[in-house]
Amino acid sequence: MTNSDKSVVSRLRKLIGEGTYRPGERLGEVAVSEQLGVSRTPVRLAFRTLEQEGLLQRAGKRGFMVREFTEADVLCAVEVRGVLEGLAARRLAEQGISRELDGELEVWIQRGRELLAKGYLEERDVDVWSELNRHFHQTIVGSSGSPVIGDAIARNNHLPFAAADSIVIDSEALDREYRKLQLAQVQHELVVQALRHGEGARAEMLMREHAFIGLRYGELLGLGG
Amino acid sequence: MTNSDKSVVSRLRKLIGEGTYRPGERLGEVAVSEQLGVSRTPVRLAFRTLEQEGLLQRAGKRGFMVREFTEADVLCAVEVRGVLEGLAARRLAEQGISRELDGELEVWIQRGRELLAKGYLEERDVDVWSELNRHFHQTIVGSSGSPVIGDAIARNNHLPFAAADSIVIDSEALDREYRKLQLAQVQHELVVQALRHGEGARAEMLMREHAFIGLRYGELLGLGG
DNA sequence: AAAATTATGTTTGGATCCAAAGTAGAGCTG
DNA sequence: CAGCTCTACTTTGGATCCAAACATAATTTT
Known part of the structure; x- marks a missing residue:
């Protein structure tokens, strides 16, 4: 969480908040890691944090999706x-x-x-x-x-x-x-x-x-x- | 989170709740992973989840510690x-x-x-x-x-x-x-x-x-x- | 022709390796 | 003797590799 880890979480927060990742959209670990220019590891860690924060939710058995807010x-x-x-x-x-x-x-x-x-x-x-x-x-x-x-x-x-x-x-x-x-x-x-x-x-x-x-x-x- | 990941989180929850890991105790990733018989990866993921849940808190720059509850x-x-x-x-x-x-x-x-x-x-x-x-x-x-x-x-x-x-x-x-x-x-x-x-x-x-x-x-x- | 099964591809989870940051201890210098 | 610095060790973070699970599509069988 020193550098990249924290920044991945906040960068994802921002992207979700801005609507770059649309509500309901499934987020793949590889896709996100490539877009952010890091490996899968920090993305996996960030997904768990964001899940707990309520910005992501599990999409069935397979990965996460952006949570929709009414x-x-x-x-x-x-x-x-x-x-x-x-x-x-x-x-x-x-x-x-x-x-x-x-x-x-x-x-x-x-x-x-x-x-x-x-x-x-x-x-x-x-x-x-x-x-x-x-x-x-x-x-x-x-x-x-x-x-x-x-x-x-x-x-x-x-x-x-x-x-x-x-x-x-x-x-x-x-x-x-x-x-x-x-x-x-x-x-x-x-x-x-x-x-x-x-x-x-x-x-x-x-x-x-x-x-x-x-x-x-x-x-x-x-x-x- | 299918099997081991989820179970690592809940096993750690249990160990913390039972007091096996004492409040204030620093948890090292390697130590915990060895005690649970898994590699560091699922432990690292679990630590992030437990941090968000409030059971762990960051111990300075160096890892996590069991949160104390009064x-x-x-x-x-x-x-x-x-x-x-x-x-x-x-x-x-x-x-x-x-x-x-x-x-x-x-x-x-x-x-x-x-x-x-x-x-x-x-x-x-x-x-x-x-x-x-x-x-x-x-x-x-x-x-x-x-x-x-x-x-x-x-x-x-x-x-x-x-x-x-x-x-x-x-x-x-x-x-x-x-x-x-x-x-x-x-x-x-x-x-x-x-x-x-x-x-x-x-x-x-x-x-x-x-x-x-x-x-x-x-x-x-x-x-x- | 439809259904079931198998095979292939995609994606996530776990393990391990390497690098970087931090800590503690020992040795050196003032 | 105290304080500083350098080094060695510990620990975390990131990348990559491998295996397992799941989905999809194709092929075969009834």
């Missing part, structure tokens, strides 16, 4: 992330947050405030938000007392569009995206508020709802403005 | 299963259950009733319950509209004691176990009831609570009787 699957994966992050938030609220954790969360809240303070969104702000959003979620999940939740989320995030930082940003409509991020920021702040007050159920539900922001809020905000 | 991890894994099965139940309740699904669930409810009807538990009943319990959970999770939830649960279940059918049955205290299964049966029936009435939130919470039955109820029933 819209319902994506929606479901987002909900799965929602309940898992909700669980993490609830546990955190119930056990109480430490002074350090409080401070760390405050950092990402502040960064978000600063980013949105100027009242509009620039192209490059998108990456900044993506980063701080990732840190915010990671901080909560990582502080839930066990790596188990984080692992489950990480595995779930391999599905396309399921990850928290895969908010589809439409660069053409930065004003709409600005309002979306504004809403996300409010949700972040509410979550932290609930965590500070030990409101487990509230923190959980806020986090669950927050998961949907990449999906349905687009329509909502599109209608509204 | 009691908190096990508890957390049970909670993860709870929220995921809860999600499946809620979705099912919200979308409404079909006539066939209703009938299928009724089958497992009935089997459970019959098993517990005689008022006590025999040794061999344990396997019967384990089977029907597995079917009951699988039916609900498998009918939630997307394989995503089931996959997440399956991956989570690889952790020791996290799976729904890993209720630790104490053969010495079959009367206590009887009361535990009786409670589980009631919970199953309540879940089905909630599903039939489209009570999503109730179904979700019942399913969540049901996940704990292997953990805390033992103490409770132990104290009570």
Whole structure:
């Protein structure tokens, strides 16, 4: 997994994500290894990893095929992330947050405030938000007392569009995206508020709802403005 | 994965679960392959699978080590299963259950009733319950509209004691176990009831609570009787 | 002519070989 | 004596070879 092994996995992830390998397509070890310019060995290893990640599935007795994802699957994966992050938030609220954790969360809240303070969104702000959003979620999940939740989320995030930082940003409509991020920021702040007050159920539900922001809020905000 | 590959994975799972390979122990490819009587290739493939399952983790740059699980991890894994099965139940309740699904669930409810009807538990009943319990959970999770939830649960279940059918049955205290299964049966029936009435939130919470039955109820029933 | 069986080709799984990276230990130098 | 470096050994990763399983097509038999 030093060099080639890891890169074969991520290269295949990319190719599958981009649709170069179509959903349902059977992947032969030799064909893929030739296309990637490596031998069969790292490809075989990568197939096992990708199978576990859920991007490939066994095609009968003979090899693997690219797994097909319906819209319902994506929606479901987002909900799965929602309940898992909700669980993490609830546990955190119930056990109480430490002074350090409080401070760390405050950092990402502040960064978000600063980013949105100027009242509009620039192209490059998108990456900044993506980063701080990732840190915010990671901080909560990582502080839930066990790596188990984080692992489950990480595995779930391999599905396309399921990850928290895969908010589809439409660069053409930065004003709409600005309002979306504004809403996300409010949700972040509410979550932290609930965590500070030990409101487990509230923190959980806020986090669950927050998961949907990449999906349905687009329509909502599109209608509204 | 026809023969040896699959068996290497499951044999390693067993050895890790039994504690033959101690938590934190580094596993060398050559050592394991010699102990299992196969070459390094299937072991290397198995290590990748077990890494994704969470039973192994990378030990620095050099190979893998058996992952250590604290009691908190096990508890957390049970909670993860709870929220995921809860999600499946809620979705099912919200979308409404079909006539066939209703009938299928009724089958497992009935089997459970019959098993517990005689008022006590025999040794061999344990396997019967384990089977029907597995079917009951699988039916609900498998009918939630997307394989995503089931996959997440399956991956989570690889952790020791996290799976729904890993209720630790104490053969010495079959009367206590009887009361535990009786409670589980009631919970199953309540879940089905909630599903039939489209009570999503109730179904979700019942399913969540049901996940704990292997953990805390033992103490409770132990104290009570 | 249809069905069954055999033969051939394709593909995956397992074993082994070679190279590269890392670790530990010994020896050398300051 | 301590610290550094070089070397030897251990271990993993990649490539290739061989065998087994499966699918397909062709031929034979009923």
